[in-house]
Amino acid sequence: xxxxxxxxxxxxxxxxxxxxxxxxxxxxxxxxxxxxxxxxxxxxxxxxxxxxxxxxxxxxxxxxxxxxxxxxxxxxxxxxxxxxxxxxxxxxxxxxxxxxxxxxxxxxxxxxxxxxxxxxxxxxxxxxxxxxxxxxxxxxxxxxxxxxxxxxxxxxxxxxxxxxxxxxxxxxxxxxxxxxxxxxxxxxxxxxxxxxxxxxxxxxxxxxxxxxxxxxxxxxxxxxxxxxxxxxxxxxxxxxxxxxxxxxxxxxxxxxxxxxxxxxxxxxxxxxxxxxxxxxxxxxxxxxxxxxxxxxxxxxxxxxxxxxxxxxxxxxxxxxxxxxxxxxxxxxxxxxxxxxxxxxxxxxxxxxxxxxxxxxxxxxxxxxxxxxxxxxxxxxxxxxxxxxxxxxxxxxxxxxxxxxxxxxxxxxxxxxxxxxxxxxxxxxxxxxxxxxxxxxxxxxxxxxxxxxxxxxxxxxxxxxxxxxxxxxxxxxxxxxxxxxxxxxxxxxxxxxxxxxxxxxxxxxxxxxxxxxxxxxxxxxxxxxxxxxxxxxxxxxxxxxxxxxxxxxxxxxxxxxxxxxxxxxxxxxxxxxxxxxxxxxxxxxxxxxxxxxxxxxxxxxxxxxx
Amino acid sequence: xxxxxxxxxxxxxxxxxxxxxxxxxxxxxxxxxxxxxxxxxxxxxxxxxxxxxxxxxxxxxxxxxx
Numbered sequence: 001x002x003x004x005x006x007x008x009x010x011x012x013x014x015x016x017x018x019x020x021x022x023x024x025x026x027x028x029x030x031x032x033x034x035x036x037x038x039x040x041x042x043x044x045x046x047x048x049x050x051x052x053x054x055x056x057x058x059x060x061x062x063x064x065x066x067x068x069x070x071x072x073x074x075x076x077x078x079x080x081x082x083x084x085x086x087x088x089x090x091x092x093x094x095x096x097x098x099x100x101x102x103x104x105x106x107x108x109x110x111x112x113x114x115x116x117x118x119x120x121x122x123x124x125x126x127x128x129x130x131x132x133x134x135x136x137x138x139x140x141x142x143x144x145x146x147x148x149x150x151x152x153x154x155x156x157x158x159x160x161x162x163x164x165x166x167x168x169x170x171x172x173x174x175x176x177x178x179x180x181x182x183x184x185x186x187x188x189x190x191x192x193x194x195x196x197x198x199x200x201x202x203x204x205x206x207x208x209x210x211x212x213x214x215x216x217x218x219x220x221x222x223x224x225x226x227x228x229x230x231x232x233x234x235x236x237x238x239x240x241x242x243x244x245x246x247x248x249x250x251x252x253x254x255x256x257x258x259x260x261x262x263x264x265x266x267x268x269x270x271x272x273x274x275x276x277x278x279x280x281x282x283x284x285x286x287x288x289x290x291x292x293x294x295x296x297x298x299x300x301x302x303x304x305x306x307x308x309x310x311x312x313x314x315x316x317x318x319x320x321x322x323x324x325x326x327x328x329x330x331x332x333x334x335x336x337x338x339x340x341x342x343x344x345x346x347x348x349x350x351x352x353x354x355x356x357x358x359x360x361x362x363x364x365x366x367x368x369x370x371x372x373x374x375x376x377x378x379x380x381x382x383x384x385x386x387x388x389x390x391x392x393x394x395x396x397x398x399x400x401x402x403x404x405x406x407x408x409x410x411x412x413x414x415x416x417x418x419x420x421x422x423x424x425x426x427x428x429x430x431x432x433x434x435x436x437x438x439x440x441x442x443x444x445x446x447x448x449x450x451x452x453x454x455x456x457x458x459x460x461x462x463x464x465x466x467x468x469x470x471x472x473x474x475x476x477x478x479x480x481x482x483x484x485x486x487x488x489x490x491x492x493x494x495x496x497x498x499x500x501x502x503x504x505x506x507x508x509x510x511x512x513x514x515x516x517x518x519x520x521x522x523x524x525x526x527x528x529x530x531x532x533x534x535x536x537x538x539x540x541x542x543x544x545x546x547x548x549x550x551x552x553x554x555x556x557x558x559x560x561x562x563x564x565x566x567x568x569x570x571x572x573x574x575x576x577x578x579x580x581x582x583x584x585x586x587x588x589x590x591x592x593x594x595x596x597x598x599x600x601x602x603x604x605x606x607x608x609x
Numbered sequence: 610x611x612x613x614x615x616x617x618x619x620x621x622x623x624x625x626x627x628x629x630x631x632x633x634x635x636x637x638x639x640x641x642x643x644x645x646x647x648x649x650x651x652x653x654x655x656x657x658x659x660x661x662x663x664x665x666x667x668x669x670x671x672x673x674x675x
Contacts, residue, residue, distance in 0.1 A: 486620045488622070488665070491618075493663065
């Protein structure tokens with residue numbers, strides 16, 4: 001049972017009671033009237049017996065019928081007698097006839113008087129018996145009104161007032177019903193508590209109020225539209241006073257760059273994020289910071305994270321707020337962007353917040369940019385002569401090392417020295433491919449690699465006519481499969497991680513925690529790594545191990561091996577480090593097993609190699 | 610798990626292939642010949658999933674290229 005059912009049932013019950021009381025009221029009134037008429041007839045008879053002639057015979061017969069006589073014959077006789085007695089008295093008084101009532105008529109009158117008295121007594125008894133009957137509907141109507149109001153309040157979604165003590169009393173009264181089970185009562189009380197808890201949190205803004213507030217400050221329609229898309233999740237976070245505060249500040253403030261009030265420069269997403277997570281204070285502080293630094297670039301107005309303090313947001317808000325705007329909290333902050341511009345300019349890149357050059361990379365968290373720089377350096381992007389530094393977008397990549405490993409294994413980075421450099425160092429020459437080479441493209445490249453000889457693979461992959469460019473045929477083949485069937489290629493052409501290293505998921509969780517992008521020199525003392533270094537390194541290439549036709553990224557193996565250094569050495573662990581994230585066919589797997597097997601095979605001396 | 614995924618992919622790719630054969634009015638015997646199969650073998654592989662999934666991928670690519 002829910003509160004609404006309880007209240008509705010109570011209202012219905014009271015309705016019935018009111019109807020009953022109104023009926024009873026009617027009966028009481030009738031009794032009172034009858035009693036009054038009885039008394040009136042009696043007093044008139046007492047005064048003068050001749051008053052009988054003035055009596056309303058119908059009224060009298062009704063009284064007698066109701067309270068004394070049950071027999072229709074008697075009633076009729078009574079009426080007749082009264083009529084005749086009336087006539088006799090009429091004659092006596094008006095025509096001065098010398099006559100009198102017969103003894104029979106005298107006797108009837110005496111009986112009649114007695115019957116009236118009897119009727120009066122019956123009425124009095126009846127009234128006494130009805131003392132406990134509720135015949136007044138006044139209090140009931142009042143009570144019903146209270147419940148009706150309470151029901152209205154409960155049903156009204158916009159009403160956020162909590163229940164008052166009086167209302168709580170009403171609930172308790174309604175629940176005082178023996179028909180309700182203990183569990184019902186318990187769940188009803190919980191519901192009351194929940195309602196009151198909810199009442200406290202909801203600020204109770206309606207969509208119209210929010211939009212009115214936007215319109216009052218002349219915000220563009222795009223803001224309305226974006227708000228409407230997220231109204232359900234955003235509204236509880238909004239507060240019109242706060243919005244007013246922020247908007248009036250933004251309307252008032254401007255920078256010395258002649259671009260007018262700040263308000264006109266914000267993107268809709270920035271404004272809404274500020275309304276939801278920011279405050280006048282965070283905005284004010286940011287404006288002052290920008291004035292001090294002399295940074296008035298447009299990019300900041302399209303970066304919500306600049307104007308709010310995500311630390312506050314993450315501390316005070318809970319999971320329910322994980323809405324689309326939440327992602328902005330992990331964008332670059334103001335300081336990140338300034339630092340990125342400085343760092344990348346120092347590295348010789350043409351990036352500028354002011355001119356809007358390289359914005360995607362500038363809007364990457366500074367920490368990630370630095371990490372990516374280290375990764376690019378460790379994968380040899382700043383070596384060789386002449387140095388061909390990677391494109392600036394490479395610094396904005398996620399999981400950059402994983403991606404570079406796959407490019408190495410596809411033979412497109414630090415590839416075989418027997419092939420022309422624009423094939424085997426494709427990624428160095430076209431470093432934008434770090435971003436543009438997707439997992440799907442790589443799946444296909446690996447499939448080709450597993451099917452064809454090294455020479456044929458590169459021939460198939462690269463264009464004949466445009467040196468160093470990927471062949472058109474390769475992409476036709478790519479799209480010929482349709483993206484959805486590349487999944488089938490992954491599943492059918494290559495071994496699954498679990499097949500190659502049964503404990504893969506355990507290692508995965510360790511790697512997730514401990515991997516730090518580098519490896520310790522200590523691991524080179526381990527027999528397993530020593531064996532790989534001695535047997536499977538490619539001379540002059542620091543980035544690959546070669547197991548038959550299978551190319552494996554050396555930095556990857558060393559990185560994972562280092563992260564798993566607490567685990568006991570074993571074939572499973574080594575196989576995991578080698579094959580993690582790689583495309584390995586059944587044949588290549590067998591070759592690989594044959595290559596690492598000797599490490600674990602007992603030698604003549606009984607020790608491991 | 611992988612088997613379920615492949616079963617689903619088989620249903621998808623079969624329906625895509627049949628649509629392509631119908632739309633492009635492809636002669637099944639020619640197609641089977643290009644894939645190095647008899648027509649009977651070709652049809653039976655479309656009735657039940659064959660263990661070599663690459664057959665379906667090859668068929669699909671051939672049909673896309675025609």
